[in-house]
Amino acid sequence: MSQPHIVIIGGGFAGLYTALRLLQFPWETSQRPDITLIDRQDHFVFSPLLYELITEEMQPWEVAPTYTELLRHGPVKFVQTQVQTVDPEQKTVVCGDRQITYDYLVIAAGGTTKFVDLPGIKEYALPFKTLNDALHLKEKLRALETSAAEKIRIAIVGGGYSGVELACKLADRSGDRGRLRIIDRGDEILKNAPKFNQLAAKEALEARGIWVDYATEVTEVTADSLSLRYKGEVDTIPADLVLWTGGTAIAPWVKDLALPHADNGKLDVNAQLQIQNHPNIFALGDVAQAEDNLPMTAQVAIQQADVCAWNLRGLITNKPLLPFKFFNLGEMLTLGENNATLSGLGLELEGNLAHVARRLVYLYRLPTWEHQVQVGLNWLVQPLAKLLAR
Structure with a gap:
């Protein structure tokens, strides 16, 4: 009898952490999955x-360790390829000419930047979701910083989490040359955030001179300008960089799968994170829709990964699912x-103390203990290295 084969599509928080959690279980030899x-x-x-x-x-x-590094001590096979579709009848994942068979499948493909169909958005607005996005932004910033331009606009x-966090980091990097503004369609930034975080964010934006355009919509982006509609009037302003943080879209191949979908295009899952009527297929993270509308955050994905791994083990070992x-x-x-x-668990912190606490929480959440040690040591050495470099 061959070992059960679990295939996980997507190496983000939901997918990678499911794989790592599966490795931690005390499997019997005959049941240990590939x-x-x-x-x-x-x-x-x-x-x-x-x-x-x-x-x-x-x-x-x-921030972006390779899968080869993270998985080098565990029996997880990593395949770098683009998934095209899944055939639930044949239990195969189709990747071009290649087909990968599975006994159990986890779809955790994440999402892509959600662009709207407006002139110049896809051509000139920069997303900020991947490592390549961040590196591309840094290249653009270096070019502007070394130019003769008096201001960097x-x-x-x-005005959600990503927009506010980006604005503050960019303001700190650009310093006195920076002229930053956030454009939001609503009447409030961080509308769903705890009040404490919202107020701290507003103070941080004001301290950095970051302007916020409320109730404002983008109508067009060009190589050096941005057109905005406010109360029916359209105004065009100069802009050296436009960053787009307008939500997450589901990959087209996920929407086209022959599996139950919710009205929003996500895969319809039950309380155990299994796709309806397909008990051997799980969906997690940004592509999954349960009865509750959960935020698309790393926190949700990591918790789902724990439950998914447990339930995969339950199916293989005939134990109850959670x-x-x-x-x-x-x-x-x-x-x-x-x-x-x-803000959370009865705590409210801001400033440098919150910065240190955030770093420590995320250090603990890094995917493997080896990576945690490497990053933690680097954080300890960095201040000393900067001091010696002076």
Whole structure:
């Protein structure tokens, strides 16, 4: 009898952490599964720390370790390829000419940047979701910083978590040359955030001179300008950089799968995170829709990964499955260099203390203990290295 084969599509928080959790179980030899992780990139991205790349507080290897590094001690096969579809009848994942068979499947493909169909958006607005996005932004910033331009004019579309965190980091990097503004369609930034975090964010934006355009919509982006509609009037302003943080879209191949979908295009899952009528297929993270509308955050994905891994083990070993219940541990925001806010579990912190707490929480959440040690040592050595370099 062959070993059960678990295929995981997507190496983000949901997919990678499911694979790592599966490795921790005390399997009997006959039941230990073969695990294949599929992703089109060769690296994982710890997205909450991606902002630190802008200010060079962290390096790419810390934020985006390769799967080869993370999985080198575990029996997980990594395949770098683009998934095209899944055939649930044949139990295969189709990747071009290649087909990968499975006994159990986890679809955790994540999402892509959601662009709207407006002139110039896709051509000139920069997303900020991947390592390549962050590195591309840094290249653009270096070009502007070495130019003769007196001011660096940056517009961030979207007043949610990503937009606010980006704005603060960019303001700290650009200094006196920076002219930043956030454009949001609503009447409030961080509308769903705890009040404490919202107020701290507003203070951080005001302290950095970041302007917020409320009730404003983008109508067009060009190579050096941005057109905005406010109360029916359209105004065009100069912009050296436009960053787009307007939500997450589901990959077209996920929407086209011959599996039950919710009205929003996500895969319809039950309380155990199994796709309806397909008990051997799980969906997690941004592509999954349960009865509760959960935020698309790393916190949710990591908790789902734990339950998914447990339930995969339950199916293989004929043990009861667990329902997923999200436990909100709170929220953290980075608000520039050495500044953050933290709200949750009865705690409310801001400033440098919150910055340190956020770093320690995320250090603990890094995917493997080896990577935690490497990053932690680097954080300890960095201040000394900077002192000696003076």
